[in-house]
Amino acid sequence: MNDWPLWEVFVRSRRGLSHVHAGSLHAPDAELALRNARDLYTRRQEGVSIWVVRSAEIEASTPDERDSFFDPAADKIYRHPTFYDVPEGVQHL
Amino acid sequence: MSAHFEYVLALADDALVSAQRMGWWISRAPQLEEDVALANIGLDQLGQARTLLAHAGAVEGAGRSEDDLAYLRDERDFRNVHLVERDQSDFGVAMARLLLFSSYQAELYAALRTSSDLTVAGVAGKAVKEVAYHLDHARQWVLRLGDGTEESHRRMQAALDAEWRHLDELFDSSWLAVELLDEGVAVDPASLREPALSRILPVLRQATLHVPEVLPAVGGGRRGLHTEQFGYLLAEMQHLARSHPGATW
Numbered sequence: 001m002n003d004w005p006l007w008e009v010f011v012r013s014r015r016g017l018s019h020v021h022a023g024s025l026h027a028p029d030a031e032l033a034l035r036n037a038r039d040l041y042t043r044r045q046e047g048v049s050i051w052v053v054r055s056a057e058i059e060a061s062t063p064d065e066r067d068s069f070f071d072p073a074a075d076k077i078y079r080h081p082t083f084y085d086v087p088e089g090v091q092h093l
Numbered sequence: 094m095s096a097h098f099e100y101v102l103a104l105a106d107d108a109l110v111s112a113q114r115m116g117w118w119i120s121r122a123p124q125l126e127e128d129v130a131l132a133n134i135g136l137d138q139l140g141q142a143r144t145l146l147a148h149a150g151a152v153e154g155a156g157r158s159e160d161d162l163a164y165l166r167d168e169r170d171f172r173n174v175h176l177v178e179r180d181q182s183d184f185g186v187a188m189a190r191l192l193l194f195s196s197y198q199a200e201l202y203a204a205l206r207t208s209s210d211l212t213v214a215g216v217a218g219k220a221v222k223e224v225a226y227h228l229d230h231a232r233q234w235v236l237r238l239g240d241g242t243e244e245s246h247r248r249m250q251a252a253l254d255a256e257w258r259h260l261d262e263l264f265d266s267s268w269l270a271v272e273l274l275d276e277g278v279a280v281d282p283a284s285l286r287e288p289a290l291s292r293i294l295p296v297l298r299q300a301t302l303h304v305p306e307v308l309p310a311v312g313g314g315r316r317g318l319h320t321e322q323f324g325y326l327l328a329e330m331q332h333l334a335r336s337h338p339g340a341t342w
Contacts (some may be wrong), residue, residue: 004124025126026124026125026126028237029237031233032233032237035229035230035233036126036127036129039126039129039130039133040126040129043133
């Protein structure tokens, strides 16, 4: 049973919020992964909804790619709404 | 012993002893995740037992607390069935037993929600949801082990055969005082048989397991007659409280 795959667990703490990564666990299949997640991550009423995803199915960015992925956004202040002045007379913005 | 006291004890002792057996799995389950799952189930049962034992003490009216009843009674004073008291150090046995026991408890607590004993009704109302999860957990494993590999199927069937002998005792009504039924305190265990079986049998079918054709065991737990293994369980469960009376931490 040591070859059970790893699953990532996402828990939504209450209605209206989005699912947040809570941790990971081992389980033989999706149904049991969901149940294990219930037992491990919602024991203290932390959630109203759970997603589980096979860790192997997640494509993640790597630390090596950090420069090319994220640094270019650093000097593009015009991507922030605060860059723009709101013209006088504009209402309901 | 009053009939009412004895009835609440029977409910409490089933839950308490099952919880104690479940606790054995902590640190021994096949995976850490299963360890937590079985501990959760055991703790649910312990929670049921605690409220029921405290209530039994109140019904008796002799000033005994839940701890007195759990730790200071001798074997013959326990009213639990044999199904829950025997050794369960095989995972297949643990899951077969949980399937049978939680199917029974699901029907029992559903019916007891309208008990005229309001504490019993309250415990039942809360426990119904807990037991639904226990049943689901057992079902998931019985399906996977029954309809798994050749070896897992063989062992699951053997476990089921062993536990099935103790199924009848759950539905035995002969020990129950009729006035408890008239007063609406208790439910007739015999009436739970068909509904409980209709939860169990579809699981067995889907798990490719056959319904065991075994002779029922003698039973007697409701009258205080227990198996040898139960003595060892009590020794372990009670030794701290008895060696250090009144100890707290």
